Amino acid sequence: MITKKPTLKKLTPSFGSSILVKQHLEKVDRNDAYWHFHPELELVYVNKGQGKTHIGNHLSYFNNSQLILIGANLPHNGFTDRLTANGTETTIQFKSNFLGDDFEGIPEMSNVRSLFERAKKGIRFKVEAKKVIGPKIDSLMDFQGLERVTKFLEILNYLALTDDYDILNADGVVFEAEAQDSAKIAMIFKYVNKNFQEHISLDDIADEVSMTVPAFCRYFKKATGKTFTKVVNEYRVVHATKLLNESQMSIADICFECGFNNFSHFNKQFNEITGKSASNYRKEIKHIIQHSA
Numbered sequence: 001m002i003t004k005k006p007t008l009k010k011l012t013p014s015f016g017s018s019i020l021v022k023q024h025l026e027k028v029d030r031n032d033a034y035w036h037f038h039p040e041l042e043l044v045y046v047n048k049g050q051g052k053t054h055i056g057n058h059l060s061y062f063n064n065s066q067l068i069l070i071g072a073n074l075p076h077n078g079f080t081d082r083l084t085a086n087g088t089e090t091t092i093q094f095k096s097n098f099l100g101d102d103f104e105g106i107p108e109m110s111n112v113r114s115l116f117e118r119a120k121k122g123i124r125f126k127v128e129a130k131k132v133i134g135p136k137i138d139s140l141m142d143f144q145g146l147e148r149v150t151k152f153l154e155i156l157n158y159l160a161l162t163d164d165y166d167i168l169n170a171d172g173v174v175f176e177a178e179a180q181d182s183a184k185i186a187m188i189f190k191y192v193n194k195n196f197q198e199h200i201s202l203d204d205i206a207d208e209v210s211m212t213v214p215a216f217c218r219y220f221k222k223a224t225g226k227t228f229t230k231v232v233n234e235y236r237v238v239h240a241t242k243l244l245n246e247s248q249m250s251i252a253d254i255c256f257e258c259g260f261n262n263f264s265h266f267n268k269q270f271n272e273i274t275g276k277s278a279s280n281y282r283k284e285i286k287h288i289i290q291h292s293a
Contacts, residue, residue, distance in 0.1 A: 018098040019152060021140050024080070024089040036077075040093040041119055042070040043155075044079060045130075045137040048087030050245075051080040052238060055122045058168040059238040063245055063285065067130045067137075068168075069159065071119035072096065075185070090137050092152065099149070111160040122168030129164040184209050185223055196235040197259040202228065236260060237273045244282045251278045 020040070045067045053060045054077040055070055070076050072095075080089050096116045097104045104113065115123075125133070136155050143151055159165075191208050192200065205228060206216035220228050236258040243254045252263055255278075260266035270278050 019094040022091045023141050037073050037075040039072050040095050043092040044068045045134050046089045049080045049083040059234050061241045067125040069119045069123040112156050115160040123165050125165045129162050233269045237270050245285045
């Protein structure tokens with residue numbers, strides 16, 4: 001069986017450009033959404049759409065819009081499950097020294113350097129920042145050359161100064177270089193993503209990466225900062241948030257659909273991971289949809 005190795009992804013800006021700007025006007029092919037990383041930082045703006053956010057060991061689900069800055073070598077997956085009418089996803093990829101090492105080191109860039117440091121954990125910007133910066137990101141496609149660079153610097157400066165953001169705490173699986181371990185982590189996450197609705201024993205997953213169970217547990221905890229069981233439960237809860245939003249299934253049915261075999265355990269895990277009960281989460285989602293329609 002041939003499988004894609006989602007390790008280091010090499011990005012190439014267009015000739016004569018130091019930043020790579022891409023825009024999708026329709027649903028992104030999920031086959032292209034795989035676990036990857038690159039030394040470039042990535043700024044992603046979805047103005048109207050839905051999808052799962054999987055960055056490092058952070059998992060969440062968004063409905064409507066999002067603006068995220070992903071640090072260098074921080075593994076992440078694709079974002080948009082689907083775009084709504086007039087929806088676009090704009091991605092800007094760039095190295096921290098895209099204007100040269102000397103420019104990056106000047107005093108006026110200190111706030112931007114701090115922004116890049118925070119981005120190592122993943123940053124999700126909130127409503128006000130999206131309102132101000134979202135249209136500026138969308139319009140980057142209209143500019144070329146130095147004008148595009150200056151417009152982008154304005155965006156970075158705003159994001160560096162605003163406090164309208166959350167840190168995703170998505171560190172723990174940052175790869176500084178292309179290494180054998182990056183493929184191993186990728187293999188683990190892909191296996192979980194494929195099998196989380198069933199019981200996954202430590203023997204199964206350790207065997208998948210040719211390790212003993214004790215060695216696997218040590219390795220995974222060191223790489224992600226979490227136990228394997230906790231990560232599997234996070235996957236299941238993220239899937240539950242998706243079903244609570246998109247389906248009319250009862251919460252009990254969602255519990256079992258997501259791989260939990262005990263309703264009280266599902267409720268406990270959902271509360272711990274999201275900070276609210278499944279019923280309250282569904283109520284809040286309905287409220288958000290009604291007020292954003």
